Amino acid sequence: MKRNYTGCAICDSTWGNLWEEVEGERMFFCCATCVVQFRRLVGRIKEETGWPTLESLDIVGDRRGRTCVAQAGTETLSVFVTFNSDGELLRFETLGSP
Ligand SMILES: [Zn+2]
Numbered sequence: 001m002k003r004n005y006t007g008c009a010i011c012d013s014t015w016g017n018l019w020e021e022v023e024g025e026r027m028f029f030c031c032a033t034c035v036v037q038f039r040r041l042v043g044r045i046k047e048e049t050g051w052p053t054l055e056s057l058d059i060v061g062d063r064r065g066r067t068c069v070a071q072a073g074t075e076t077l078s079v080f081v082t083f084n085s086d087g088e089l090l091r092f093e094t095l096g097s098p
Pocket of ligand 1: 011029031
């Protein structure tokens with residue numbers, strides 16, 4: 001999965017040393033909460049779109065809210081999400097095509 005961040009897959013932090021397999025790929029995360037957030041986000045996008053897998057995921061924002069653009073083949077999905085302190089999705093709003 002292509003991502004716009006080189007650090008943590010959710011927040012781009014470079015501190016921490018947590019590697020977790022998501023979607024068959026080992027990814028770097030700063031903390032366990034970000035792992036939960038990323039899994040919930042990817043899972044929800046797949047659920048909403050019916051895509052078997054995501055080819056790319058760009059994330060912009062911070063803990064107050066993140067705008068994510070997911071892409072698979074020729075399809076894209078933009079969503080605005082927020083998470084609670086456990087990393088579970090609080091808001092998941094489809095923004096339509098970018
Ligand atoms: Zn993080």
